[in-house]
Amino acid sequence: MADFTNRRRLSWLRGHQTSVYLTEEELQTLKEEIEAVFKPNADPTDLPKELRLVAEKELNELPERMKSNIKELKQLIEGEEGLKAKTDDLFLAAFLRGRKHDVGKAFQCLKNFYDFKRRYPDLYKFLYPSANPEVYGQDHFGNISTLDRKGRKICFLIPYRMNIDEIPMMENFKMGTTMLEMMLHDLTLQVTGTVIIFDMRNLSFLMQARMATPTLAWHLCMVVQDKIPMRLKAIHIVNQPFYFNACYALFKPLLKKKIRKRVMMHGTDYASLHKHIAPEELPVEYGGTRAPFSSRLTTSLLHLNESRFKEWEKYGYNK
Structure with missing residues (x-):
């Protein structure tokens, strides 16, 4: 046990709960990566x-x-x-x-x-990472530490990684709103907004239909447009199959005109995506030069701030 004297324990989720021992150097690296994703500040006027x-x-x-x-x-x-x-x-x-x-x-x-x-x-209830390792362990949703060409946050959504046979879509939805509520406190996201890369690869028509129910489609559109003050600046859809239009037809009538204009479909043409986000800021699987996408940063951030969720649960309308 002496080997762990100068190490610290950090748990996060990758399909099941694990304990990872980090050296001080590794912990500092992770801390810097998290701070690149999330930069809270008590004074909203104190901007760089x-x-x-x-x-x-x-x-x-x-x-x-x-x-x-x-x-x-x-x-x-x-x-x-x-x-x-x-x-x-x-x-x-x-x-x-x-x-x-x-x-x-x-x-x-x-x-x-x-x-x-x-x-x-x-649907709108905090999903605690410590109590829901199977949801967060899917590694399908989260921010990365880099920004796009206009200084905006980059978020990935990769549906094919979801285990929809064992994890209800409602649980994935709660994970998403938990993350968004946490990110509301980030100055960069507040000011410059965010862009989403929606990766449709390996998504069968049946999986698509099971994920995009009318109820969840409606809630998702309401969240990004009217319920959470998220400045959604672009939605980049990549690797979409030919039948994706059937799914998009479900969402399109629910989207405001300005959001529709911000939806861009690139297919497998990553050169098209690179016109908006430089390769130097993207994971390697999207024609970039950075490490493969992982939701580790987002999961770690949420895990380290669970005490805030307990406090925030006290607020709301009287039932």
Whole structure:
């Protein structure tokens, strides 16, 4: 046991729960990778120069305006009967930035956020990594540490890795909303937004039909458009089969026009994808130069912040 004196234990999930012993150097590397994915800050106005310039240009944001709008939003929350909402500045900044500082729209989005948690508790509930290793171990959903050409977060969704015979889609959905709620507190995502790479390889028509039920399609579209203030800047679909249009037809009527315009289909033409995201920022299986995709960073981040979920569960509308 002496060999482990200067080591630390970290558990994360890869199909089953495992214990991994890390050296101080390995732990520091993982810490840096996690911080590249998630950079929380208690003060939403304390932005590095590059983010501040983006906020001014795209969101018409100045520190004084942010502080004033946070104050106004808190007053609206106090006047909403039956609602106990998180009111820390960083959380509220996500809603203001997601609605480009239209306080009325930000307040409506926040009410939608908590209303869906009340109306659909089986779908909008935190999924704890420590208690659900089989879900997180599928390694199919998460952020990577690099950014696209415009400084936006990159998220991967790889459905064919899902074990849909043993794990209900509702559990995968809860994992996704748990991750998104955690990422709301990240300054980079708040300001520049995120792009999603949706990998459809090896997905049979039957699997596609089982995953994209009308109910889940509706909830997914509502989440990315009206319930969580996520600035979704692009959806890159790769390796889609010829029958993908049948699945997309289910989603398309539910998407707003601006989101439809941001859906780009590349097939197996990674050169097309590279026009938006440089190879140097992509995993090797997408024509990039980085290590293969893994959800380890996201899973580790969630695992290390489970105590926050217990606190956040206290908020919401009175049932």
